[in-house]
Amino acid sequence: xxxxxxxxxxxxxxxxxxxxxxxxxxxxxxxxxxxxxxxxxxxxxxxxxxxxxxxxxxxxxxxxxxxxxxxxxxxxxxxxxxxxxxxxxxxxxxxxxxxxxxxxxxxxxxxxxxxxxxxxxxxxxxxxxxxxxxxxxxxxxxxxxxxxxxxxxxxxxxxxxxxxxxxxxxxxxxxxxxxxxxxxxxxxxxxxxxxxxxxxxxxxxxxxxxxxxxxxxxxxxxxxxxxxxxxxxxxxxxxxxxxxxxxxxxxxxxxxxxxxxxxxxxxxxxxxxxxxxxxxxxxxxxxxxxxxxxxxxxxxxxxxxxxxxxxxxxxxxxxxxxxxxxxxxxxxxxxxxxx
Amino acid sequence: xxxxxxxxxxxxxxxxxxxxxxxxxxxxxxxxxxxxxxxxxxxxxxxxxxxxxxxxxxxxxxxxxxxxxxxxxxxxxxxxxxxxxxxxxxxxxxxxxxxxxxxxxxxxxxxxxxxxxxxxxxxxxxxxxxxxxxxxxxxxxxxxxxxxxxxxxxxxxxxxxxxxxxxxxxxxxxxxxxxxxxxxxxxxxxxxxxxxxxxxxxxxxxxxxxxxxxxxxxxxxxxxxxxxxxxxxxxxxxxxxxxxxxxxxxxxxxxxxxxxxxxxxxxxxxxxxxxxxxxxxxxxxxxxxxxxxxxxxxxxxxxxxxxxxxxxxxxxxxxxxxxxxxxxxxxxxxxxxxxxxxxxxxxxxxxxxxxxxxxxxxxxxxxxxxxxxx
Numbered sequence: 001x002x003x004x005x006x007x008x009x010x011x012x013x014x015x016x017x018x019x020x021x022x023x024x025x026x027x028x029x030x031x032x033x034x035x036x037x038x039x040x041x042x043x044x045x046x047x048x049x050x051x052x053x054x055x056x057x058x059x060x061x062x063x064x065x066x067x068x069x070x071x072x073x074x075x076x077x078x079x080x081x082x083x084x085x086x087x088x089x090x091x092x093x094x095x096x097x098x099x100x101x102x103x104x105x106x107x108x109x110x111x112x113x114x115x116x117x118x119x120x121x122x123x124x125x126x127x128x129x130x131x132x133x134x135x136x137x138x139x140x141x142x143x144x145x146x147x148x149x150x151x152x153x154x155x156x157x158x159x160x161x162x163x164x165x166x167x168x169x170x171x172x173x174x175x176x177x178x179x180x181x182x183x184x185x186x187x188x189x190x191x192x193x194x195x196x197x198x199x200x201x202x203x204x205x206x207x208x209x210x211x212x213x214x215x216x217x218x219x220x221x222x223x224x225x226x227x228x229x230x231x232x233x234x235x236x237x238x239x240x241x242x243x244x245x246x247x248x249x250x251x252x253x254x255x256x257x258x259x260x261x262x263x264x265x266x267x268x269x270x271x272x273x274x275x276x277x278x279x280x281x282x283x284x285x286x287x288x289x290x291x292x293x294x295x296x297x298x299x300x301x302x303x304x305x306x307x308x309x310x311x312x313x314x315x316x317x318x319x320x321x322x323x324x325x326x327x328x329x330x331x332x333x334x335x336x337x338x339x
Numbered sequence: 340x341x342x343x344x345x346x347x348x349x350x351x352x353x354x355x356x357x358x359x360x361x362x363x364x365x366x367x368x369x370x371x372x373x374x375x376x377x378x379x380x381x382x383x384x385x386x387x388x389x390x391x392x393x394x395x396x397x398x399x400x401x402x403x404x405x406x407x408x409x410x411x412x413x414x415x416x417x418x419x420x421x422x423x424x425x426x427x428x429x430x431x432x433x434x435x436x437x438x439x440x441x442x443x444x445x446x447x448x449x450x451x452x453x454x455x456x457x458x459x460x461x462x463x464x465x466x467x468x469x470x471x472x473x474x475x476x477x478x479x480x481x482x483x484x485x486x487x488x489x490x491x492x493x494x495x496x497x498x499x500x501x502x503x504x505x506x507x508x509x510x511x512x513x514x515x516x517x518x519x520x521x522x523x524x525x526x527x528x529x530x531x532x533x534x535x536x537x538x539x540x541x542x543x544x545x546x547x548x549x550x551x552x553x554x555x556x557x558x559x560x561x562x563x564x565x566x567x568x569x570x571x572x573x574x575x576x577x578x579x580x581x582x583x584x585x586x587x588x589x590x591x592x593x594x595x596x597x598x599x600x601x602x603x604x605x606x607x608x609x610x611x612x613x614x615x616x617x618x619x620x621x622x623x624x625x626x627x628x629x630x631x632x633x634x635x636x637x638x639x640x641x642x643x644x645x646x647x648x649x650x651x652x653x654x655x656x657x658x659x660x661x662x663x664x665x666x667x668x669x670x671x672x673x674x675x676x677x678x679x680x681x682x683x684x685x686x687x688x689x690x691x692x693x694x695x696x697x698x699x700x701x702x703x704x705x706x707x708x709x710x711x712x713x
Binding site for chain 1: 543558562584599601602604605611612616622623
C-alpha cells in the first residue's frame with residue numbers, strides 16, 4: 001500500500017499542477033464592523049492523482065477556502081483576492097455562468113452534511129441525472145443508466161430501486177454515497193471533500209474513506225480533503241496543509257509531517273488527541289486557551305498566546321512562510337527535530 | 340483515586356421502549372423503538388465507566404434512564420441500594436442531588452439569560468445547600484477555581500464564553516450539589532480538538548479531587564479508552580462486550596468490537612498504512628425492528644448458520660486463558676473466533692430499510708484478527 005502511495009506521489013511531482021491556489025485571501029466585510037479576514041494568503045497546488053489535505057479547527061478558514069475555489073461564496077459582503085488557476089484560467093474572474101458550467105464537470109464537491117445538501121423533494125436518481133443532463137446534454141432517459149452505474153460504483157445496494165428513493169429514505173452513509181455519486185457523475189478532475197465523514201459513525205466513516213481512496217486511485221482524480229481529524233488524513237492524504245487562523249502554518253508530506261511536526265500548533269494537536277493505541281494513564285497535553293485568544297497576524301504570530309514555546313519576536317513580527325522542498329513552515333521558533 | 344469494590348450503581352435488566360404512535364384523534368401505538376433492551380451493568384465507587392457505541396445504539400438513553408430522566412419501561416436502577424427507577428416526585432428530586440449530568444452541547448444546556456452565578460446557585464438552592472450568603476460565595480469561588488475559570492466569570496452570561504469554557508461551567512454546575520455520580524453524555528464531542536484535551540484532563544483531576552464516579556457516554560472510542568477504567572460497548576440497545584479498558588483494547592472478543600476498533604483512525608501514517616480494516620457492510624438496523632437472535636448477525640463477518648439468528652446471546656465470561664472474569668462478551672462463538680476455528684467470511688451488504696431485506700453490493704473480505712490489523 002505504501003508503494004502505491006509513493007508511486008502516486010512521484011508521478012504527481014512530475015506533472016503540472018491541476019489546480020493551483022495562489023495567495024487566496026477572503027475578507028468578510030460587514031457594514032459598521034471591522035472586516036474579518038477568514039483566509040489570508042493561502043497557496044497550494046494539487047496535482048493529478050494527488051490527495052491534498054487542509055487540516056484545522058473550526059474557524060481556521062478551511063471551509064471558506066473550498067467555497068472560494070468553487071465560487072460558492074456570496075457576491076455581497078465578501079472580498080475574494082488572489083488566484084485559483086485551473087488549466088491556466090483564473091476561476092475567480094470567471095462569470096457566474098462560466099462557473100456553473102465548471103462545477104460538477106471540472107470540479108466536484110462533497111459536503112459535510114449530506115441531508116442538507118440533497119434536495120429533499122427530488123428522488124436521488126433525478127439528482128444524479130441532473131448533473132449529466134446539465135453538463136453532457138443527455139436526456140433524462142439516456143442519463144438514467146449512467147446514474148444507476150454511478151450509484152452501483154459508490155456501493156449503494158440495489159441501485160435500480162434507490163434511483164426512485166428520496167433522500168430521507170436513505171441512511172446517513174447511503175446519503176453520503178449518493179452525494180459522492182453526484183459529485184463524480186461527470187468525472188471531474190478535482191474533487192473537494194469538505195469534512196465528508198464528520199457526520200457519520202466510525203464504521204461508516206471507514207466505508208466512505210475506503211471508497212474515496214479507491215475512486216481516487218482508479219480514476220486519477222485529484223482530491224482536496226478538508227477535515228479537522230488528523231486520524232482521517234493520516235491514512236489518506238499525500239500532502240497536508242495545517243491551517244491556523246486563516247493561514248497555512250505548516251505543510252509537509254504525510255510521513256515526515258506526522259513523524260516530525262515542526263510547528264508548535266501541529267505538534268500540540270498531535271499530542272492533545274487521545275489515541276486508540278496510546279499509552280493508557282498518561283496525561284494528555286492540551287493546547288491552552290482557545291481560538292478567541294488569537295493575535296492578529298499583522299504584527300505577530302496569531303498562535304503566540306497559546307504556544308508552548310513563544311519567544312519575544314513572536315509578538316513583534318509576523319512569521320514568514322518558509323518553504324523547503326515539500327516541507328514549509330511559518331514559525332519563529334519551531335519545535336526541535338528530535339533524533 | 341482508587342476504585343473500591345463497593346458497587347454504586349447496579350443496573351438490572353433495564354429496558355426503555357418508546358412507543359411509535361399513529362393517528363390524528365386517537366393515538367394508536369403501532370410499535371416500539373427498542374432503544375435500550377435489557378442492559379445489566381455495575382459501576383463501582385470511584386471508577387469511570389465508559390459506554391461506547393454508534394449513534395442510535397441507545398447509549399444516551401441508557402445514561403438518561405440511570406438518572407430516571409427517561410423512566411425505564413422495566414428493570415431497576417439501584418443507586419447506593421435504592422431503586423431510582425421506582426422513585427417519584429419529591430423523593431426522586433431529592434435523590435438527584437447525588438447524580439448529576441454533563442451534557443454534550445454546552446450552549447444548549449445553559450440558560451442564555453442566566454448569569455454563571457445564578458446558574459450555579461440554582462441547583463444549590465434547590466437542594467438547600469446555601470445556608471448563608473457568605474458561605475455560598477466561598478462555595479462559588481471554590482467551584483470556579485476547581486474547573487479553572489476566573490472569579491470574574493460569575494457575572495457573565497454563557498454567550499461570553501468559548502465552547503471549552505462553557506463546558507467548564509456545565510461541569511461546575513454538576514459539581515455544585517456535591518454529587519456522587521456524574522453522567523457525562525458526549526462531554527467533549529462538541530469541542531475543538533485542541534480544547535477536548537483540556538476538558539478530559541479536567542474531568543480526571545476532578546475525579547481525583549472529589550472522589551467522583553463517572554459514567555461517560557461517548558462515540559469516540561479513543562476518548563473513552565483514555566478516561567475509562569471499564570468500558571461497555573453497546574450495539575442496538577444491548578451491551579455486546581464489557582471489559583477493563585486495557586483488556587478491551589488488547590483483546591477485543593466480540594466481532595462488533597473488533598470491527599469498531601479497526602475503523603477508528605489513528606493519527607499516525609505508519610500505523611494507518613499497515614492497518615487492515617474490518618469493513619462492516621451496510622448500516623445499523625432500525626431499533627424499531629431489531630434483528631432476531633444476535634442483533635449484530637446481519638452485519639457480522641463471523642456469522643454462523645446456527646444460533647446466531649435465533650438465539651439472543653447473553654453477556655458471559657469466557658474460558659480462554661488470559662481473559663479475566665471481568666471481561667464479558669455477548670457472542671455465541673467468541674471462543675471459536677478467538678481460536679480461529681470460526682473464520683471470517685464475506686458479508687453481503689444489505690439495505691437497512693426495514694421493509695425489505697434485499698441484498699447486493701460489493702463483497703469484502705477482511706483480516707483475521709484486529710491484533711494483526713493494528
